[in-house]
Each structure stands twice: as C-alpha cells, then as structure tokens.
Amino acid sequence: MIRAPVQVDVLVAGAGPAGSATAALLAQAGYSVLAVDRAAFPRDKACSEYMSPEAVRILDRLGVVPALESAGAVDLAGMQLTGPSGATLHGKFSLGAHPAFRPTGLSVSRRILDTELVARARAAGAVVLERTRVEELLYDGGAVAGAVVRDCAGQRRSLRARLTVGADGLRSVVARRIGRRTWGRLHRLAFVAHVAPVRGMSSSAELHVGAAGYVGLNRISPDQTNVAIVVPSDRAGPARSGIEPFFWNMLGEFPGVRERVEAGEIVRPILATGPFAAWSSRVSTDGALLVGDAADFFDPFTGDGIYSALRGAELVAETAIVALSRPGPVTARSLAGYARRRRRVFAGKWIMERATGYAMHFPRLFDHAVARLGRREDMAHTVIGVAGGFVPARAVLNPVFLARMVL
Ligand SMILES: Cc1cc2nc3c(=O)[nH]c(=O)nc-3n(C[C@H](O)[C@H](O)[C@H](O)COP(=O)(O)OP(=O)(O)OC[C@H]3O[C@@H](n4cnc5c(N)ncnc54)[C@H](O)[C@@H]3O)c2cc1C
Numbered sequence: 271m272i273r274a275p276v277q278v279d280v281l282v283a284g285a286g287p288a289g290s291a292t293a294a295l296l297a298q299a300g301y302s303v304l305a306v307d308r309a310a311f312p313r314d315k316a317c318s319e320y321m322s323p324e325a326v327r328i329l330d331r332l333g334v335v336p337a338l339e340s341a342g343a344v345d346l347a348g349m350q351l352t353g354p355s356g357a358t359l360h361g362k363f364s365l366g367a368h369p370a371f372r373p374t375g376l377s378v379s380r381r382i383l384d385t386e387l388v389a390r391a392r393a394a395g396a397v398v399l400e401r402t403r404v405e406e407l408l409y410d411g412g413a414v415a416g417a418v419v420r421d422c423a424g425q426r427r428s429l430r431a432r433l434t435v436g437a438d439g440l441r442s443v444v445a446r447r448i449g450r451r452t453w454g455r456l457h458r459l460a461f462v463a464h465v466a467p468v469r470g471m472s473s474s475a476e477l478h479v480g481a482a483g484y485v486g487l488n489r490i491s492p493d494q495t496n497v498a499i500v501v502p503s504d505r506a507g508p509a510r511s512g513i514e515p516f517f518w519n520m521l522g523e524f525p526g527v528r529e530r531v532e533a534g535e536i537v538r539p540i541l542a543t544g545p546f547a548a549w550s551s552r553v554s555t556d557g558a559l560l561v562g563d564a565a566d567f568f569d570p571f572t573g574d575g576i577y578s579a580l581r582g583a584e585l586v587a588e589t590a591i592v593a594l595s596r597p598g599p600v601t602a603r604s605l606a607g608y609a610r611r612r613r614r615v616f617a618g619k620w621i622m623e624r625a626t627g628y629a630m631h632f633p634r635l636f637d638h639a640v641a642r643l644g645r646r647e648d649m650a651h652t653v654i655g656v657a658g659g660f661v662p663a664r665a666v667l668n669p670v671f672l673a674r675m676v677l
Pocket residue numbers: 283284285286287288289306307308309315316317318319320321402403404405437438439440441442443460461462498543546561562563564567570573574575576577579
C-alpha cells in the first residue's frame with residue numbers, strides 16, 4: 271500500500287478529469303501533488319461521453335490521446351439535433367469558420383478516459399489514493415490548509431497542503447464549504463445506458479428533444495452507443511419501481527429512437543444521476559480553489575463538461591504555479607486571477623448553456639430555431655463550435671446571428 275505524504279504542496283480532492291488533469295499539470299511543474307478519490311478506478315460515470323476537438327487538444331497536451339485511441343475511442347464528427355416536431359440541424363466541427371484543433375472530437379467510455387487520466391497524473395509524479403474520501407477541510411488561521419480524509423481501511427487522517435483543489439464533482443464537499451453554492455431551478459435527472467449496437471449511428475452524436483425531455487445517442491466504440499435520457503425530475507417518479515422499464519417507456523416518447531435502440535442490448539446497468547444545475551459563486555479562497563463540476567455545471571444538453579473540467583485544470587495550473595512559487599501561504603489574493611481567467615474563457619459558454627436550457631421550455635421557439643439553423647448549415651457549424659469551446663461565444667451571442675436564427 272502507498273503511504274501518503276502528510277504534507278504536500280497541493281492536495282486535489284477528486285480524480286475525475288478536472289482533478290487528474292490538475293494533478294498532472296502541477297506535478298509536471300515540479301510540485302508535490304496528492305490526489306484522493308473515493309472511487310476505485312476504473313469506475314463508471316453517468317455521462318454521454320462526448321468530447322469536442324478542444325477537449326482533445328487538452329488531452330493531447332496531457333499525452334493520453336494514443337492510449338484512448340488504442341483502447342477503442344472513436345472519432346466524433348459533430349452533432350445532429352432534432353427538435354420536438356422533427357426539425358433537424360447537423361453541425362460539424364470541421365466545417366465551421368473557425369478552425370478546430372483537429373477535425374473531429376472523441377467519444378470514449380468514462381471507464382477508459384478517467385483511468386487513463388489517473389495514470390497520466392501518476393506518470394507525471396502525483397500520488398493518487400483511491401477509495402479515499404474527503405470528509406472535512408482543515409483550516410489554519412481561517413485559511414484552508416488541507417483536508418481530513420477517510421482511507422480505504424476506514425482510518426481518518428489529516429493531509430496538509432499549501433493549496434487544496436476541490437475537484438470532487440457536482441456534490442463537492444470542498445465546494446459546500448467554500449463555494450457559496452447555488453442550485454439551479456432546472457430539476458432534471460439523467461438515465462444513461464450503454465447499448466450494443468444502436469441501429470443507424472453515424473460518426474456524429476445525436477440529440478433528440480421531445481416534450482418529455484431529451485435523449486442523446488453517442489457512439490463510444492465501434493460497437494457500443496451511449497444512450498442518455500434526460501427528463502424533468504417530476505417525470506422520473508416511476509423509475510423508483512424499475513429503472514429499465516422506465517428507460518424503455520421514456521424512449522418510446524422519442525419517435526424513431528426506441529426502435530433503433532431496441533435493436534441492440536443494454537450491456538451495462540443503467541446509471542441514474544441528477545439533478546445537476548449547480549454553481550459556486552466563489553471559486554477561490556485562502557488556500558483553496560474549485561475546478562470542474564465543483565465550480566460550475568448547468569445541464570448536459572450543451573455537453574462539454576469534460577472540456578470545461580480540463581480547461582479549468584489548465585487555468586488552475588496557470589494560477590497555482592505562480593501562487594505556489596511565492597514563499598509563505600497561498601492567499602486568496604494570489605489566487606484571484608483564477609476567477610477572472612474563468613470568466614474570460616467561460617462567460618459566453620455559461621450564457622449559451624443557460625439560454626439553451628431555458629429555451630427548451632418553449633418547444634415551438636426551440637423547433638423554429640433548430641429549423642432555421644438546419645437550413646443554414648454554416649450557422650449550425652458555428653453553434654456546435656461554440657458549444658465545443660473553440661468558436662468564441664460572440665459568434666452566436668450577437669444581434670445579427672440571433673435575428674437570423676429566429677426571424
Ligand atoms: C447525464 C450527463 C451527461 C453528460 N454528458 C457529457 C458529455 O457527453 N460530454 C461532456 O464533456 N460532459 C458531459 N457531462 C458532464 C461531465 O460528466 C462532467 O462535467 C465532468 O465529469 C466533470 O468532471 P469533474 O472531474 O469535475 O467531475 P467528476 O467527473 O464527477 O469527478 C469527480 C471525482 O470526485 C470524486 N469524489 C466525489 N466526492 C468525493 C469526496 N468527497 N472525496 C474524494 N473524491 C470524491 C468522484 O469519485 C469522482 O471521481 C455529462 C453530465 C451528465 C450528468
């Protein structure tokens with residue numbers, strides 16, 4: 271068993287994409303890094319497992335793309351969106367006016383992705399402790415100074431760090447303590463299956479929006495497709511008496527989708543999660559930062575939470591490398607640039623996510639916009655590029671684009 275150091279430069283709570291990437295980048299920069307995760311890897315995660323070319327850029331920087339590809343990751347060309355009354359648009363990463371890092375994104379099971387990222391963090395020099403849960407933060411004169419964890423043997427121990435990074439996901443313990451957390455009014459739940467195979471899949475993912483919510487189809491290997499149903503929580507009550515019958519029932523509300531999925535077989539138990547709209551209005555304080563879902567997550571519809579987690583890790587590294595290089599405690603002041611960097615990088619995406627999430631409450635308007643974008647392919651490529659983080663949000667959030675979309 272690995273004995274963890276009790277004093278490190280950086281303690282990372284959670285070793286999902288945000289935590290592992292943060293651990294890898296800071297260990298690579300020469301700091302002593304300890305990451306802890308309550309799970310044992312490989313582990314599953316309820317996710318549609320779709321990544322834009324911009325997420326792949328960061329995975330490439332971390333050096334994990336060849337391992338993902340040899341483990342079965344498949345190229346992702348773009349996204350096909352079908353509105354409630356059948357209007358469709360097809361946006362492709364390679365055809366937008368702004369060049370992407372590469373023409374395709376990647377789709378791969380989170381079992382594979384997250385395990386590769388943990389391996390990358392270790393290879394960079396970070397210690398990663400699995401089955402170790404953060405229970406409390408440690409404080410020193412009001413500043414965060416590490417955490418109390420419960421390890422795989424059930425022992426509680428104190429881990430001290432100059433900087434503690436909360437990357438422990440949507441229900442983050444660290445964010446609850448420091449983040450001034452807000453839960454959104456969108457109460458949606460997700461039910462995610464792996465099905466082998468789904469009939470008629472192409473190299474683009476699909477999103478089908480209906481009166482009951484939406485369903486995403488995304489090929490994650492040559493023969494498996496991720497099927498994710500997202501419904502308002504008040505529709506999900508029947509799932510308590512049987513998740514699989516509920517799943518098939520809900521699929522029946524999306525014309526044409528159920529028959530294609532029924533042609534295959536569910537090859538992993540259906541995972542349920544939600545509600546998910548939550549954000550932290552404070553992402554840094556004395557001795558600590560938040561990243562990934564612990565900092566902000568709205569709705570899976572516009573996808574790319576993995577991109578935000580990885581990009582957030584880059585922003586943490588930029589900020590922390592400077593803050594840690596100064597002697598003495600890491601103060602809120604030395605970390606203040608992190609929130610500014612996040613706003614600069616993510617503000618447009620946050621507006622798009624929230625606008626899209628609420629627009630789904632108005633099916634006719636939503637359908638109309640999808641139909642308009644479907645007729646103007648250049649505009650569809652732009653929207654997909656903004657959601658994927660490589661086209662600036664102002665390409666969509668401007669009066670000319672918005673008017674062309676609805677008028
Ligand atoms: C239904 C659904 C579909 C989605 N589809 C997509 C998609 O197709 N593409 C995409 O890019 N994004 C998608 N997302 C979003 C994406 O899954 C998240 O944004 C992403 O996983 C965030 O990464 P993270 O590292 O911040 O958090 P996580 O991946 O949740 O990792 C957090 C880690 O922290 C650990 N942890 C939690 N609590 C503790 C604790 N107390 N102590 C120690 N460890 C702890 C967990 O075990 C976990 O390993 C989807 C989300 C949902 C809900």
